[in-house]
Amino acid sequence: MIGDVRLLTLPFDAAEELGTFTQRLPQAGGIVSFLGQVRAGGPEGAEVEALELRHYDPLTLPAMTALAARVAGRWTLDGLLILHRSGTMGPGEPIVLVAAAARHRRDAFAAADFAMDHLKSESWFWKREKVAGAWRWIEPRDQDIEDLARWG
Amino acid sequence: MAITLVFLGRLEDAAGSGSREVPAAASLGQAIGALDPDLADVLRGPRIRCAVNGTLVQGDVPLRNGDEVAFLPPVSGG
Numbered sequence: 482m483i484g485d486v487r488l489l490t491l492p493f494d495a496a497e498e499l500g501t502f503t504q505r506l507p508q509a510g511g512i513v514s515f516l517g518q519v520r521a522g523g524p525e526g527a528e529v530e531a532l533e534l535r536h537y538d539p540l541t542l543p544a545m546t547a548l549a550a551r552v553a554g555r556w557t558l559d560g561l562l563i564l565h566r567s568g569t570m571g572p573g574e575p576i577v578l579v580a581a582a583a584r585h586r587r588d589a590f591a592a593a594d595f596a597m598d599h600l601k602s603e604s605w606f607w608k609r610e611k612v613a614g615a616w617r618w619i620e621p622r623d624q625d626i627e628d629l630a631r632w633g
Numbered sequence: 634m635a636i637t638l639v640f641l642g643r644l645e646d647a648a649g650s651g652s653r654e655v656p657a658a659a660s661l662g663q664a665i666g667a668l669d670p671d672l673a674d675v676l677r678g679p680r681i682r683c684a685v686n687g688t689l690v691q692g693d694v695p696l697r698n699g700d701e702v703a704f705l706p707p708v709s710g711g
Contacts, residue, residue: 517711534710535641535642537639537641537684537703537705539684539686539687539701539703540684540687540689540703540705543687565710565711576711577710577711597711600710600711601709601710601711602708602710603708604708604710604711605641605705605708605710606708606709606710606711607641607642607643607706607708607709608709608710609642609643618642618643618646618709619709620643620707620709621707621708621709625709
């Protein structure tokens with residue numbers, strides 16, 4: 482299994498990363514990917530000027546690596562890619578890229594879904610956004626917690 | 634003789650900075666108790682987790698000189 486887990490502090494090219502990952506996995510029959518990016522419109526239609534993700538070095542990458550091991554133990558995968566940004570980003574910039582490669586598509590879909598749900602609500606990131614010149618911390622949504630409960 | 638306190642996420646606003654050095658304390662509870670009472674109340678909140686030197690801890694734990702204590706509010710990644 483090819484595992485590639487990185488915490489990035491600079492912008493990344495999601496298409497290029499996915500291309501490189503795919504090229505390393507000719508044996509995989511299916512690759513499912515999810516790209517999360519900074520959305521342009523905030524709550525009540527306000528313009529989001531910037532989004533900042535903070536992490537804590539002693540915890541964040543070790544926990545991402547542990548999550549990847551958990552995913553790889555649960556599904557039969559040929560490859561797993563987990564990239565997550567930290568730092569300040571503008572609208573349209575990629576935040577997170579997850580890709581799961583497997584012989585058959587069901588494992589790939591489920592593994593990518595599981596990895597994203599756990600990145601959203603269990604990984605050591607804190608997010609704030611800048612709207613109308615003011616920074617505001619974003620709390621986890623109830624929906625994120627419910628999404629996690631699906632996996633038992 | 635000091636320990637470092639790290640305030641993640643919204644706790645940075647409550648503490649006024651992302652980290653600070655404070656005099657060494659014998660335990661986590663004592664370190665929190667020596668802070669401004671309003672900040673101490675926030676840090677004792679039910680959803681705030683703590684890590685000492687990068688390891689998650691529960692409840693009151695002893696501290697040593699040079700320890701780094703991180704206060705972790707609910708996360709919001711992705």
